[in-house]
Amino acid sequence: MREEIITSGRLNPHIDPHLAIWHWHIPLYLFLGGLAAGIMFFASLYTILGKENKYSGAVKRAPIIVPFILVIGLIALFFDLKHKLYFWQLYTTIRIQSPMSWGAWTLMAITPLSLVWVALHIREWFPKWDWKFSIVIEIEQFLQKYKKVIAWVILYFSVILGIYTGILFSAFNARPLWNTSILGPLFLTSGLSAAAAVIILFSRRPKERMNFAKIDIMLIGIELFLIVHMFMGFLASTQVQIEAANLFLGGPYTAPFWIFVVIIGMIIPAILEFLELRKFHIPAVIPVVLVLFGSLMLRFIIAYAGQMSRWLY
Amino acid sequence: MRYAMAIDTKKCVGCSDCVVACQTENDVPIGYCRDWIVEICDGTYPQLEIEMRSERCNHCENSPCVRCCPTGASHYEEGGIVTVTEHKCIGCGACVASCPYDARYSHPKGYVDKCTFCIHRVKKGQQPACVAVCPTKCMYFGDLDNPNSEVSQVLKKRKSKTLIPEAGTKPHVYYLI
Numbered sequence: 459m460r461e462e463i464i465t466s467g468r469l470n471p472h473i474d475p476h477l478a479i480w481h482w483h484i485p486l487y488l489f490l491g492g493l494a495a496g497i498m499f500f501a502s503l504y505t506i507l508g509k510e511n512k513y514s515g516a517v518k519r520a521p522i523i524v525p526f527i528l529v530i531g532l533i534a535l536f537f538d539l540k541h542k543l544y545f546w547q548l549y550t551t552i553r554i555q556s557p558m559s560w561g562a563w564t565l566m567a568i569t570p571l572s573l574v575w576v577a578l579h580i581r582e583w584f585p586k587w588d589w590k591f592s593i594v595i596e597i598e599q600f601l602q603k604y605k606k607v608i609a610w611v612i613l614y615f616s617v618i619l620g621i622y623t624g625i626l627f628s629a630f631n632a633r634p635l636w637n638t639s640i641l642g643p644l645f646l647t648s649g650l651s652a653a654a655a656v657i658i659l660f661s662r663r664p665k666e667r668m669n670f671a672k673i674d675i676m677l678i679g680i681e682l683f684l685i686v687h688m689f690m691g692f693l694a695s696t697q698v699q700i701e702a703a704n705l706f707l708g709g710p711y712t713a714p715f716w717i718f719v720v721i722i723g724m725i726i727p728a729i730l731e732f733l734e735l736r737k738f739h740i741p742a743v744i745p746v747v748l749v750l751f752g753s754l755m756l757r758f759i760i761a762y763a764g765q766m767s768r769w770l771y
Numbered sequence: 772m773r774y775a776m777a778i779d780t781k782k783c784v785g786c787s788d789c790v791v792a793c794q795t796e797n798d799v800p801i802g803y804c805r806d807w808i809v810e811i812c813d814g815t816y817p818q819l820e821i822e823m824r825s826e827r828c829n830h831c832e833n834s835p836c837v838r839c840c841p842t843g844a845s846h847y848e849e850g851g852i853v854t855v856t857e858h859k860c861i862g863c864g865a866c867v868a869s870c871p872y873d874a875r876y877s878h879p880k881g882y883v884d885k886c887t888f889c890i891h892r893v894k895k896g897q898q899p900a901c902v903a904v905c906p907t908k909c910m911y912f913g914d915l916d917n918p919n920s921e922v923s924q925v926l927k928k929r930k931s932k933t934l935i936p937e938a939g940t941k942p943h944v945y946y947l948i
Binding site for chain 2: 540632
């Protein structure tokens with residue numbers, strides 16, 4: 459039998475026996491970023507379509523969590539940095555070929571924009587809210603006038619943020635599992651699906667909840683299609699990508715991926731939401747939590763499994 | 772100017788002198804290495820073949836690490852040497868994940884570190900430490916653009932390969948086979 463034995467003298471921490479440079483921070487941040495992008499997408503979309511009152515859960519209520527989750531995501535990202543005191547170097551340059559660079563700038567834009575959005579809709583949560591200072595009131599009135607323009611800007615940035623969470627991985631050709639352009643649309647769809655689920659939780663109008671349940675079922679369908687498509691692509695590609703796919707098709711990530719992400723995180727919540735539409739009484743929180751769990755697990759598993767896939771030894 | 776290295780896999784005995792020389796010259800933290808020995812034993816017993824390789828950063832022409840660096844800390848120096856500016860590096864790890872050769876590591880001080888082709892020596896007209904100490908003289912370093920350089924000459928005479936050229940990185944460490 460022909461054998462090839464490779465012995466390497468390298469044993470660098472976090473590099474060998476396989477890459478482990480990114481831990482929980484990155485997938486958590488990608489989940490929160492995707493969720494924030496999704497919520498802001500729906501909020502701006504329904505504002506542009508002029509359906510602010512019909513979809514008040516999406517436009518006015520759910521976005522209140524966005525600044526918080528973005529800040530938590532940014533803190534996670536900061537903790538991931540190993541040369542922390544130099545983080546400001548990110549904002550001294552724009553490097554178009556580096557997804558991390560334009561991701562950092564997108565966050566720089568969308569975080570304050572989401573704060574503005576929450577401020578513009580603060581009376582939905584606190585009807586007696588008073589800005590107290592006349593200058594703030596004037597600024598608010600000015601921004602209210604241009605809300606649609608702001609919505610357009612947020613719409614673009616939210617799509618960029620949602621796609622970027624996937625492109626961050628897919629730009630690495632060194633990790634065959636990540637090196638697929640499907641990850642951008644997959645993470646965007648997953649973020650939108652998580653956002654639709656959160657909006658169901660925040661919405662007070664049954665009609666809106668039902669519409670978002672329908673949207674979520676549709677998005678889960680797209681996700682499943684993209685996942686199948688991703689594996690088809692891998693299996694029809696080079697040896698390293700076939701091996702990457704095999705991490706999920708018999709390898710160590712088979713059970714976590716198919717059970718936690720696909721069955722618990724997608725198929726079961728889709729069925730529950732479908733039954734809800736058929737007038738079965740199902741507590742809304744169950745499918746919502748499952749979708750969020752699946753979305754988080756998808757990022758964790760892709761982040762960890764990707765670091766196990768490689769070209770050399 | 773295009774610096775490159777050629778390493779003779781037939782002459783290398785895997786003594787790790789290059790590894791130790793690099794660690795000493797560049798003050799590499801204990802437990803880390805910028806270059807390392809790989810031994811590949813291939814074949815059907817008893818027809819076995821051994822290839823010894825002293826591996827390091829390939830100072831690629833199309834470096835994924837330079838491309839993905841968000842701050843420009845990873846950059847090309849004169850002659851195509853890929854280095855990291857410590858005070859610009861935020862330690863995000865993107866370049867570490869982007870290297871198909873896994874040639875980078877996160878220095879305990881936080882920034883990312885890697886082989887520099889001993890640029891501080893090369894600028895003085897000296898050879899990189901690993902090349903200078905090799906007891907079998909199996910390493911050649913020099914300018915590929917100069918047809919008379921040692922590395923150009925040896926690459927002309929001998930068959931060579933690079934590691935995973937299919938990754939599209941255009942590596943500049945050649946292995947004589």
